[in-house]
Amino acid sequence: MKLIAVSAGLSTPSSTRLLADRLTESARQELTARGHLVSTEVIELRGLAGDVANHLVTGFPPPRLAAAIDAVTGADGLVVVTPVFAASYSGLFKSFFDVIDPDALTGQPVLVAATGGTARHSLVLEHAMRPLFAHLRAVVVPTAVYAASEDWGSGGDEYTDGLPARIRRAGGELAALMAARPPRAEPEDDVGALERQLADLRFD
Template sequence: MKLVVVSAGLSVPSSTRLLADRLTDAVHEEMADQDHKVEVDVIELRALAVPIANNLVTGFPPPQLATTIETVTSADGLIAVTPVFTASYSGLFKSFFDLIDPHALTGKPVLIAATGGTARHSLVLEHALRPLFTYLRAVVVPTAVYAASEDWGSGSDAYAEGLPARIRRAGGEMASLLAARATGPMPEDDITDKQLSDLRFD
């Protein structure tokens, strides 16, 4: 299985990339428990800011960006993580997904996540990110993960509703969808609402 991780963090180091890595590890662990191997490609949009802008202006992707878009659209699953700016996803994040063909992610499992300075921005997952990927006809996992600054210090795995628990739950849901794809392609590479509801998430 091929898992692509898109991180729109702007700083180095980036809490957005850190969250993306934690989610990737959670999916890896769950897939390993189910005897599935996962190949991971990580895409840092920060390095593609100029090619993305050029594509939006000219209508033609530079070779590096074209390769990146092909990597995303050919994946079996996607983890997409953005920082929050002005109560929504970053402009860089949105600009990149504006370049994806509206049908290219049809039926693909997508795990959405975001980072921000305060928990007040957590609704960005439901009012911005989930609608975006629903429009792209992706299958968005039920648990979306938001990490505010204070979440990184909330501590241990024993904290039932803390960030580690949310990451594990989202990773398990993503692994279930990827495992379902591994058993055989869905018709037209799509997953129906009934097939999604039949999946069991712990």
């Protein structure tokens, strides 16, 4: 199984990348416990910003961006994490998914997450990120994860689970969706497709 994380963090080190790593590892551990062999990769959009802008203008992805798009659309599951800018996902995050074919993520399990300075921005998960991936017809896991600055190292309280517990729950939900998803059909080669088309043309 291929598990891909997309991180739109702009700094180095980045709390967005850290959250992406922890969510990916949580899902990987759960899938491994279920007996699946899992490969993981984190795509950092920071290094692809220029390529994304060029693709939006020209309509042709440079090689690095094309490889990133192929990895995302070919994954068995996605973890997507953005910092909050102006009460929504970042422009770079949205631009990356704008250059992906609108049908390419249909049925794909996706875990959405975001980072921000305060908990006031946590609704970005529900009013921006979940609708975006619903529009792309992906299957978004029930638990979305928001990490404010004060969440790192917090164990939560009697009313709210701490960040580690939310990460475990969301990772488990993503793993369950990935494990339940039917295997993807291998694309048919050109010769096989031609043979089927000719067979359809046979006359009685």
